[in-house]
Every structure is written in structure tokens, then in C-alpha cells.
Amino acid sequence: MTSPSPDATAPTPGFGGGDRGGPGGLTLEQRRAAGAPSRRLSIAAGPGTGKTTVSARRFGVERFAPDDRHDARAVVAVSFTRSATRTLVRRIQRLWGPHAIRWPHRVITLDTIMVDLVHDLLRAQLLVWPDDHTELDVEDSWASYGARDRSFLRYELRLQGAKVEIHGIRLNKAIFVVDPKRCAQLMRQGICTHEDVRAVLAMAIQRDDVRAFVQTRLAQTIRALIVDEVYDANDLDIDVIEIAVEAGVNVTVVGDIWQAMYVFRGARPEIVPQLLDRQGFRTLRLTHSFRWQTDEQARLADGLRSGASTTLPEVTGEQVADLDVVLASKWASLWELGPGVFPIGFQAFKGGPEEAAAILVLNRVTRSLFSTDAIYVKEAITSLAIAEENFPNVAEPRLQEIVDVLSRDAKPAQLKVHVKTAYQLLSELVEDHSPRRLKPVRANYTNRLRDIQTRLLHPTRPVPGLTAHQAKGAEWDAVGVCLDDSERARLANGLSVESETDRRLYVACTRARGRTVEVVA
Known part of the structure; x- marks a missing residue:
């Protein structure tokens, strides 16, 4: 199996149309995006255009700006997953050295910013947690505190003035959750989840005094903010980014609306352009992809983005040995393909x-x-x-x-x-x-x-199977995709950027450097 690689960083002769003969091996587009003097910058970056490299370059430009060498505030890059932040950290360290992210400069998840803000609000008593906790132990989920079981009860956090209150909600239909009463007990001990932090902060910043505090806090601690994969942002993320802009922080957002797939987590890709227009962001585009190694794959990617009717060549589940990976929308679809896909x-x-x-x-x-x-x-x-x-x-x-x-x-x-x-x-x-x-x-x-x-x-080495969500940001030489009837019809009718399903199909079909095929059972 060819190992996946996050973002293309080397040109392929004959494809992409970019010249990486400039300083640092960057194209003219990439140099302009990395070094643009704009305080409000949007970088639109398609597959294989070097998004991670440009984000890392942009971080260093902000970090080592001569005019800011006496500014003690942080340059912060944020993404939505820990794996994405680790990738960006490695790239920054390789380009600028380990000292580039020496405190207070950081590469973190947006969840970390939310936790920091809630802690600041608790210490300032603009929020009051049950039993007056000012330091919270924030978990990814309640999974380590019990197994999920059927329950007709869930908890809900509410604000009464500055006080955070825990309410039990009776349900007409059972749901599978960790015991809500146990969760409420833990919250009174200062333990909660990232989801709880986000819920409280989303309510709190609707108050003028809290919003003003957050704006002041961001202005005092951050001088430049770089937001990766901005089209995966939800309402709260967009609100915090906008407060940072209004606080005078240099804000760079990077992403591609065609690769926004996390609506099920609350992402609102359609409101990002509204933010950019409202706050007067300058947009620079990275158009030269260095991923495509064949005319076939380059035409496929261009056709998908333009809404052209597309039909992929087929291979059977028994003919996958020449592929590097098989992608699908759901894990169940991959398990149904047969023993050649793992x-x-x-x-x-x-x-x-x-x-x-x-x-x-x-x-x-x-x-x-x-x-x-x-x-x-x-x-x-x-x-x-x-x-x-x-x-x-x-x-x-x-x-x-x-x-x-x-x-x-x-x-x-x-x-x-x-x-x-x-x-x-x-x-x-x-x-x-x-x-x-x-x-x-x-x-x-x-x-x-x-x-x-x-x-x-299975008598031969199986091919790994991933969902399109897991494959986002990676690339391989030869990729198979598993489609259901509705997805096949969507490709035939032409994809639309407004559909989350279509965007997911676009991501799956643009992971290959050389060849994309449909795998059928």
C-alpha cells in the first residue's frame, strides 16, 4: 500500500500549471498568500494546492514580522481536530524551527480556545459554575464515566444571569446516553465535556458584557489568528472568529467550501462567505494543484467542480488489489464489499x-x-x-x-x-x-x-477501507470509491457545492494522484 500523505508538496511535471521555482519552492500564488500584508485574509485552497504549507508559511510570517518583534501577544493557529493540528505543528517546525511555537505562540484546536475563554469568564465571575468551580476538567465525552444506555432523560445547561444551571429534561422517546444524573453530579464537581463548554459559551456571548470581555481578552492575548478548514466552522466558531476580527486581531482563514463535510457536527459552510463579506476579508486563491499525476485525474477533478456529469470506471471487490485505499460514505458499505477490503x-x-x-x-x-x-x-x-x-x-x-x-x-x-x-x-x-x-x-x-x-x-493482503471523512486531507496514487445508487446518480447529474453529500463525493473522488475508480460488490 502506498502511504497517504497530507497535502501535496512537490510539483508533478505537466499538471497543475504552477511554477515552484521561487523562494522556498513556492508558487507565485502561494508566496502571495503566505506573505500578504492583509489584516483580514481568506485563502481559498483546493485539493493538492499546498494549503498546509501555505498555512505554515503564513504562521511564520506573522510570528517573525519585524514590526511585531516587541509584541508579547501570541500568534495562534487553530483547526478542528488534533490530527490536523499535529500536521500543522510538524510543518511549522520544519519550516521555522521548534522555537516558532514557543509559548505563548500555539497551534491548537478551536475547542482549546473555547475552554480558555470559559475559564477566563469563570475567573472574572461573568460565569458562575455549579458549586463555584473556576477551573474545569474538560473531557472529550462522558464515555469514560459509564456505558451508554437507554434513557428517557437528558440534561440541559441553561444560564440564569451569570449562573450555569443543570436541568433534567424528560423525553417522550428513549435515547442512548451515559446516565444524565451521573453527568450532572460530575458537572457539580467541575467535570464536563467540550460540548458543555461550547453550549455555555454560545449562550454567554449573547450578553453584551460577556461579548465585550471576550473581545478585550482576545485583543490582549492574540495578535494573529490563523484558522484552518474554516468551512467546517459552526455558529459559535464563526462568532468567536468575528469577535477576534472586531478586536483588531490579524485573522487569516484557510479552506475550501467544496471540502466542507461536517454539517452533522453543526458546521455551517454557507455562512462563511457572509462573514468574509461582512468583515471585508481579502480573498486570495490557490488554483494550481500538484496532486494530479495523470490527465485522467486532472479532468475528473475539474469536471466534478464544474458540475459535469461523471461516471467512474468500475472494478469489482475481487479486483481491488491494485488500489491503495477504498473510500465510502459509511463504514457499513466498506464491510459489505467483501474480504478484499479491510x-x-x-x-x-x-x-x-x-x-x-x-x-x-x-x-x-x-x-x-x-x-x-x-x-x-x-x-x-x-x-x-x-x-x-x-x-x-x-x-x-x-x-x-x-x-x-x-x-x-x-x-x-x-x-x-x-x-x-x-x-x-x-x-x-x-x-x-x-x-x-x-x-x-x-x-x-x-x-x-x-x-x-x-x-x-483472505488469501491476499486486503486493501484498507476508510470513510471520506477520515480520508480528508490525505492522498494516494490509486483510490477506489464505494457508491450507493443515489450517490452514483448524483455524480451522473453533476455535483453541486451546496449539497453536503455532493461535497463528500467530491472529497472522495479527489484523493487520488493518478486514478479513481468505483468498487462494486
């Missing part, structure tokens, strides 16, 4: 101990086959309340034993026995390291191990 995730993580335990086994296989972690492995460990920092290494021999059991070839009846044996070994492993317990053997608890087994027994 998805590195099961589904959106729901938090059950049986699912979490199966992810540990999946992770052992994906690390062995593809040198990559399974999706949600960290969440799985958290959900199982495993506190050992070195748990993956400690558990590796026993997880490998489980993989070895699943890898034993046999007649169908014996294969079922192997799955049950593997599940029992997994139950014992969880019992030794976690307060959680797996339920007794049943098909709906062991089917994930069975799915892993079918891939392990």
Missing part, C-alpha cells in the same frame, strides 16, 4: 463495552497490516475506563493471541468456534484491565470479530 473502523462509536473491546482487536490488526490505528481506539480505551498509560503495549501479546485464533483456517463450523474462543479471550483481557464486563457470547456481540476473521483468512 475497513479500519466499524461505525460511529456508540460506547458499548463489546464494541470497544472489538476495536482493540481491530486496532491490533490495522497496526500490523497498515501501520495505522483503528478509528476510535482511544475512545474505546476511554470507554472501557482503562487507566494504564501503557495499555496498548501491555495488552499486545494477548490481543495477538486473539488475532491468531481468528486467523486459523478451518471448516465453517470450526470457524464459529474460533470466534467464540476469541470473544472469551477478549472478555478475560477486559476483565483484567477494566471495571467493565462483556456480555455473554451472542451473535450480535461477536459479529465484529467474525468480520475481522473473514479478512484475516
Whole structure:
């Protein structure tokens, strides 16, 4: 398998049309975007145009600006995921040296900014947390505090003046959540989630005094803000970015509306252009893609963006060996393609101990086959309340034993026995390291191990399978996409930037340097 690479950084002769013979190996477009003197700048960057490189260059330009060498305020770059921030950190350090992000200068997630602002508001008593906590322990989710279960109750945070109040809401239809009463107890102890922080801040900044405080705080602490993947921003993100602009902070936003896919998380790509117009942003475009290595792929990308009717060449699930990766909208679609494709995730993580335990086994296989972690492995460990920092290494021999059991070839009846044996070994492993317990053997608890087994027994090395969301920002030589009937029809009718489904298809079809095909079952 060809390893994926985030952003193209080297030109391919004959494609893209850019000249990287300038200083630092940048094109004229990239140099202009990185060094533009604009205090409010939008950089529109399509696939393979060097977005990460330009963002890293822009960071250094702001960080080492001669006129600001005596300004003690921070240059801050933000993105929406930890993986994206790690990529940007590596690029900045490579270009500018480790001292470029020496405190107070940072590359962080937008969630971190939200937590910092809420802490500032708590210390200033413009917000009052239950039991007067001024320092919160903020978790990604409640997964480590209990498994999700059916409940007719959920909690809701409200503001009564400056006071944060926790209210129980009775529901007509059950939902699967960690016990809301337990969550309320934890919040009174100063423990909450990033979602709670965002909910409180979104309500608080509607007050004039809070908004003025936040504006002053941003003006005092940040002199330049670079926002990566801005089209993934939600209403609160946009509001904070706009407050920063109004505070006089130099703001650069980078992104491509065609690659906005996180509406399910509350992203509002359609309101970003309104922000840019309202605040008078200057827009510079990166148009020269250095990703495309064939005329075929370059034409495909251009056609998709222009709304042209598109039909991809087909290969079957048995003909995927020449591909580097297969992409789909849903994990389930990848598992249905057959044993030649090995998805590195099961589904959106729901938090059950049986699912979490199966992810540990999946992770052992994906690390062995593809040198990559399974999706949600960290969440799985958290959900199982495993506190050992070195748990993956400690558990590796026993997880490998489980993989070895699943890898034993046999007649169908014996294969079922192997799955049950593997599940029992997994139950014992969880019992030794976690307060959680797996339920007794049943098909709906062991089917994930069975799915892993079918891939392990495949006679050839399987191709990794990812969702388009997981593939965003990466590229490979040859990519297969798995389409359902409606997605195939959308491609045939021509994609529209206004549709989230169409944007997801665009991302999936533009990950390849050389060839994109449809994989059919």
C-alpha cells in the first residue's frame, strides 16, 4: 500500500500549471498568500494546492514580522481536530524551527480556545459554575464515566444571569446516553465535556458584557489568528472568529467550501462567505494543484467542480488489489464489499463495552497490516475506563493471541468456534484491565470479530477501507470509491457545492494522484 500523505508538496511535471521555482519552492500564488500584508485574509485552497504549507508559511510570517518583534501577544493557529493540528505543528517546525511555537505562540484546536475563554469568564465571575468551580476538567465525552444506555432523560445547561444551571429534561422517546444524573453530579464537581463548554459559551456571548470581555481578552492575548478548514466552522466558531476580527486581531482563514463535510457536527459552510463579506476579508486563491499525476485525474477533478456529469470506471471487490485505499460514505458499505477490503473502523462509536473491546482487536490488526490505528481506539480505551498509560503495549501479546485464533483456517463450523474462543479471550483481557464486563457470547456481540476473521483468512493482503471523512486531507496514487445508487446518480447529474453529500463525493473522488475508480460488490 502506498502511504497517504497530507497535502501535496512537490510539483508533478505537466499538471497543475504552477511554477515552484521561487523562494522556498513556492508558487507565485502561494508566496502571495503566505506573505500578504492583509489584516483580514481568506485563502481559498483546493485539493493538492499546498494549503498546509501555505498555512505554515503564513504562521511564520506573522510570528517573525519585524514590526511585531516587541509584541508579547501570541500568534495562534487553530483547526478542528488534533490530527490536523499535529500536521500543522510538524510543518511549522520544519519550516521555522521548534522555537516558532514557543509559548505563548500555539497551534491548537478551536475547542482549546473555547475552554480558555470559559475559564477566563469563570475567573472574572461573568460565569458562575455549579458549586463555584473556576477551573474545569474538560473531557472529550462522558464515555469514560459509564456505558451508554437507554434513557428517557437528558440534561440541559441553561444560564440564569451569570449562573450555569443543570436541568433534567424528560423525553417522550428513549435515547442512548451515559446516565444524565451521573453527568450532572460530575458537572457539580467541575467535570464536563467540550460540548458543555461550547453550549455555555454560545449562550454567554449573547450578553453584551460577556461579548465585550471576550473581545478585550482576545485583543490582549492574540495578535494573529490563523484558522484552518474554516468551512467546517459552526455558529459559535464563526462568532468567536468575528469577535477576534472586531478586536483588531490579524485573522487569516484557510479552506475550501467544496471540502466542507461536517454539517452533522453543526458546521455551517454557507455562512462563511457572509462573514468574509461582512468583515471585508481579502480573498486570495490557490488554483494550481500538484496532486494530479495523470490527465485522467486532472479532468475528473475539474469536471466534478464544474458540475459535469461523471461516471467512474468500475472494478469489482475481487479486483481491488491494485488500489491503495477504498473510500465510502459509511463504514457499513466498506464491510459489505467483501474480504478484499479491510475497513479500519466499524461505525460511529456508540460506547458499548463489546464494541470497544472489538476495536482493540481491530486496532491490533490495522497496526500490523497498515501501520495505522483503528478509528476510535482511544475512545474505546476511554470507554472501557482503562487507566494504564501503557495499555496498548501491555495488552499486545494477548490481543495477538486473539488475532491468531481468528486467523486459523478451518471448516465453517470450526470457524464459529474460533470466534467464540476469541470473544472469551477478549472478555478475560477486559476483565483484567477494566471495571467493565462483556456480555455473554451472542451473535450480535461477536459479529465484529467474525468480520475481522473473514479478512484475516483472505488469501491476499486486503486493501484498507476508510470513510471520506477520515480520508480528508490525505492522498494516494490509486483510490477506489464505494457508491450507493443515489450517490452514483448524483455524480451522473453533476455535483453541486451546496449539497453536503455532493461535497463528500467530491472529497472522495479527489484523493487520488493518478486514478479513481468505483468498487462494486
